Amino acid sequence: MGFTNTSPHGGPVYVKTPTQTVADLNRLRAFVETTGNQKVGTTTQRNDPSTVKWEGLLWWDTTLEILYVYSDGAWTAIAGVPAIGTLNHAGGITSRPAVERLERDYRGQVRGAWVGQYSAALADGSTLGTMPEGFRPPETIEIVAAMSQGGTASACLVTIGANGLIRVYGIGGTGNSKVSIPLDYPAAT
Known part of the structure; x- marks a missing residue:
């Protein structure tokens, strides 16, 4: 298995090969730990135009301690810690x-x-x-x-x-x- 590209959701894309490298597995582990359908990051990262977003994505904003959902092209706060x-x-x-x-x-x-x-x-x-x-x-x-x-x-x-x-x-x-x-x-x- 070898890393070849990045998916539209920002995840690694792999092709089957006879060997898999430690770097491949570490990259996959990091992606699974930080993504799924929820991302964790700062307000700056969330608002960065280059951040990959999709409908229904949940984002825990560590700056504001607020959970957002991405819908209709915008972030909406849905829960948070006062x-x-x-x-x-x-x-x-x-x-x-x-x-x-x-x-x-x-x-x-x-x-x-x-x-x-x-x-x-x-x-x-x-x-x-x-x-x-x-x-x-x-x-x-x-x-x-x-x-x-x-x-x-x-x-x-x-x-x-x-x-x-x-x-x-x-x-x-x-x-x-x-x-x-x-x-x-x-x-x-």
């Missing part, structure tokens, strides 16, 4: 762990809540922190949040950029040092 994240806080902000929750489900929806207590009154445009990779929106989003501690409780506007930067606006000199942010938005893919 990803848990932690905000990278800016200097002067201390999070209150009892009310920090950041989760991204297998469909890419980010949900959670974050309450940050700043060491002094927040100024308009203050940077609160950075959203971790995988939890960032595809473009800048705006969220209505609540401010308290130090002045009259009020609403404010929090932005989360595609680069993950989290900022607060619309403070209006209230003197508040605490911001409570509800999170519910799609993450960039």
Whole structure:
């Protein structure tokens, strides 16, 4: 048996010969272990145009920990492990762990809540922190949040950029040092 070519599904093609080599058997073993009708690999590998795909192929994405199926020329998430994240806080902000929750489900929806207590009154445009990779929106989003501690409780506007930067606006000199942010938005893919 000798390796001669690659099939349309990316597998090795063999022809009968009087001998089979260790390299032939190792190549066949590697193909069977990693393929069948399911492949395992990174998001980059899955989205690579040169990756061999076929209708009904299952792909476990090791980057996102999501199972996809290839159908009608596109990948569709069908199951996954929720990803848990932690905000990278800016200097002067201390999070209150009892009310920090950041989760991204297998469909890419980010949900959670974050309450940050700043060491002094927040100024308009203050940077609160950075959203971790995988939890960032595809473009800048705006969220209505609540401010308290130090002045009259009020609403404010929090932005989360595609680069993950989290900022607060619309403070209006209230003197508040605490911001409570509800999170519910799609993450960039």
